[in-house]
Amino acid sequence: MAVDGTVASSKAVAAARADEAAVAVDGTVASSEAVAAARADAAAVAVDGTVATPGADAAASTEVVGPTSGATTGTAHEKSEEAAHRPRVNDARKAATDARKAAAHKARQRVAVIIPAKDESRRIAATVRSARAIPHVDLVLVVDDGSEDDTQHVARDAGAVVVRHSHNRGKAAAMETGAAVVAMRDAPDRQPRILLFIDGDLGETAVNTAPLVPPVFEGHADLAIALLPPQPGAGGRGIVVGASRRAIASMTGWTPTQPLSGMRCLTRAAFEAATPLARGWGVETGMSIDLLRAGFRVIEVPCELRHRPSGTDLKGQMHRAAQYRDVQLAVNARRVRRAAGAVKRTITPKPGPPSHR
Numbered sequence: 001m002a003v004d005g006t007v008a009s010s011k012a013v014a015a016a017r018a019d020e021a022a023v024a025v026d027g028t029v030a031s032s033e034a035v036a037a038a039r040a041d042a043a044a045v046a047v048d049g050t051v052a053t054p055g056a057d058a059a060a061s062t063e064v065v066g067p068t069s070g071a072t073t074g075t076a077h078e079k080s081e082e083a084a085h086r087p088r089v090n091d092a093r094k095a096a097t098d099a100r101k102a103a104a105h106k107a108r109q110r111v112a113v114i115i116p117a118k119d120e121s122r123r124i125a126a127t128v129r130s131a132r133a134i135p136h137v138d139l140v141l142v143v144d145d146g147s148e149d150d151t152q153h154v155a156r157d158a159g160a161v162v163v164r165h166s167h168n169r170g171k172a173a174a175m176e177t178g179a180a181v182v183a184m185r186d187a188p189d190r191q192p193r194i195l196l197f198i199d200g201d202l203g204e205t206a207v208n209t210a211p212l213v214p215p216v217f218e219g220h221a222d223l224a225i226a227l228l229p230p231q232p233g234a235g236g237r238g239i240v241v242g243a244s245r246r247a248i249a250s251m252t253g254w255t256p257t258q259p260l261s262g263m264r265c266l267t268r269a270a271f272e273a274a275t276p277l278a279r280g281w282g283v284e285t286g287m288s289i290d291l292l293r294a295g296f297r298v299i300e301v302p303c304e305l306r307h308r309p310s311g312t313d314l315k316g317q318m319h320r321a322a323q324y325r326d327v328q329l330a331v332n333a334r335r336v337r338r339a340a341g342a343v344k345r346t347i348t349p350k351p352g353p354p355s356h357r
Contacts, residue, residue, distance in 0.1 A: 110138045112140075113140045113196045114178035114195060114196065114197050115142045115198055118144070118151070119148060120149075124200050126203040126206075127198070127203055127206045133207045134213065136217065139161065140159065140160045143163055143178045144165065145170070146168035163178070171283055172280060175277060182195065194213065197262065199262050203306070203307075205306045205307075215265075222298065223265070223298045226303040229304060231307065252289060256298075260284050264287070266291075281323040282330030289330075289331070293338075
C-alpha cells in the first residue's frame, strides 16, 4: 500500500493479505506490529467500484471490529428490520402453500357422470361418448333401469361402466344405484367425485352440460341445475312445471325457472343430504326442496342441450300425468314432514334453568 496516502492498488492489497499470513523464516512468529499493519492494509476494499484509501481502511476496520455505539445502533436497526420483515415472509409462504393445496385439491377432484336410462339404445352411445369429453370426467356410469332393448350393451361398447336393474324401478332408484356405485369406486385417499346426472337421450349435446361443473368444482354452489332452451316438438302446457315451481317457492323462498330439469351437478355431501330421494318423477322437485331447506346453495346454469321431448299424443299425456302425480306426492310428503317437525318442536318441553342444590 502506498505510504503517501494515494489509492492502494489491488496488488498492494493482495500483498498485504499475504504479509498477514507470513511467518518468520527462522521459525519465529511475525511481530504484532507487522501483523497489525498487514491487517490494516488488507482492509482496503473497493467502495462503489473504487479502491479504498488508507483513511477509509482505518474507518472500515474500526466499524467492523470495534465495539462502538454506531455499530451497535446499526446492528439493532438491521435486526429490527429483519423482525418486521419476517411476518411478511411468513404470510407470503402461507399464501403460497395455500395456493398449492388448492391447486392440488382441484387436480385431484374428479367428476362422475351418471346416466339413468331405459330403452335408450338408439341414443345412449352418442350420449356416453359426448359425456366422456366433459372436463374432469373420469367415469361415465349408465344405470340400465330394466330396459327391454340393447341399452346396456350399446352403452358398454361406447365406453361406459354399466349396472343394470333386472326390472324397472324408476328414475330415483336408478340415481341412487348410480351414486352408490360411484362411491364404491372412489379412492379413500382422494376427494369424493362430484356427481353429474344427465338424461340418456341428450346424444351429442351431452358435452354441453360441462358449464354445470365449474360452480360446484370451485365451491360456488352445492347444486347446479341446467336451464334448457325451448325444445322443438314439446307438447306440454306448463301445468306440471308450474305446480313444481310454486311448491318450491312456497317452501323455500326460491323460485326456479326449470324445476323439473334432470341435468344436475352436485357434491357428494349434497346428494347424501337429499336422500332418500323422492320417488319417480318427483325426484327433482323433492331434491330442490330438501337441499334449499337444509341450507345448500342451488343455482341454475344455461346449457345448450337437446333431448327428446314428450309430445301431444296419448303417450305424452300419460307421461305428464305421471309427472304431476309424482310431483304432488313429493311436495305433500315434505309438507307433512315440515308440519310434523313444527308440532314436535311445539310439544317438546324446553329445558329449564339448571337447579342449584
